[in-house]
Amino acid sequence: MRGCCDRPWEWAIRPFRVTxxxxxxxxNTWVGCYLFDTGDGLILLDTAMQPSLYMLLSSIDALGYHPKDIKTILLSHAHYDHCGGAKGMQELTGAKTYLGERDLEFMEHPELIYPDRYPYNRFNVDELYRDDKPIQQGRFTIHTLSTPGHTPGCTSFFFEDTDERTNRTYRCAMHGGVGLNTLADDYFITTGQPVTLRREYRESMIKCSRYQVDIAIGSHPNQTNMLEHLKKNSGCEYPQYDQDAWMKMIRFRLSQLTGIESESKLEF
Incomplete structure (x- = not known):
């Protein structure tokens, strides 16, 4: 994150179609933000960092869209590299902003958001996710799933997207946050966050494993090898299509969690 904020030109990438x-x-190639063309305004999923906001706006412009058409902002969780640009995007768009309820605590404790030495402005949370209430806008119905672990309010997203030319529908998903840096002993000792988040992380991953996914989107592109797919499948219309990527990500992260648990000196 620091590299991307301090030397953004080294991380730059043009926008590309995912579904x-x-x-x-x-x-940038560090953290993902996604623009949904719903046919009834736009949805923005995550906002990256405040210092990289110009890169996000430039990408939107390069695709021929306008920020003022963004009606909804979905935030996967309250860490700086996902919500650092939220205030700026709210001011530009007036969009309704969603966040997981359990991450509201982070709004009162910015140190948990990790702004580090970078500018951070508190943003407004207009709506809270509910697993039983999908977000509907235009052609999209986005089902959200509370997946605590990386943060308590971490939220994952599941939706279908149809190519009207072929009438083919793709099942798509983004896990809100699979990083295990916040499940290490040092993190719990420093922040006072409950170590039970490890158990919740495992339970969340098991829930996610029940979904069949055609296109796995990464909250960070490396989590589902998005850039490798983009290069390897450059001749394909949807390079991210890979029915195995979702489960590979889940299995890998669960194996990492097992390693952390085996070395931990903390008890639930």
Whole structure:
């Protein structure tokens, strides 16, 4: 994150299509932001960092869209590299902003958001996710799933997207946060967050494993090898199509969690 904020030109990437109507628009290769063309305004999933906001706006412009058409901002969790640009995007768009309820605590404790030495402005949370209430806008119905672990309010997203030319529908998903850096002993000791988040992380991953996914989107592109797919499958219309990527990510992260648990000196 620091590298991307301090030397953004080293991390720059042009926007690219992920699903028939969803585009990668963060403008950098560190963290993902996604623009949904719903046919009834736009949805933005995550906002990256405040210092990289210009890269996000440039990507949106390069695709021929306008920020003022963004009606909804979905935040996967309250860490700086996902919500650092939220205030700026709210001011530009007036969009309704969603966050997981258990991450509201982070709003009162910015140190948990990790702004580090970078500018951070508190943003407004207009709506809280509910697993039993999908977000509907235009052609999209986005089902959210509370997946605590990386943060208590971490939220994952599941939706279908249809290519009207072929009438083929793709099952798509983004896990809200699979990083295990916040499940290490040092993190719990320093922040006072409950070590039970490890158990919740495992339970969340098991829930996610029950979904069949055609296109796995990464909250960070490396989590589902998005850039490798983009290069390897450059001749394909949807390079991210890989029915194994979702489960590979889940299995890998669960194996990492087992390693952390085996070395931990903390008890639930």
């Amino acid at each position: 028939p109507h969803v585009y990668y628009v963060s403008g």
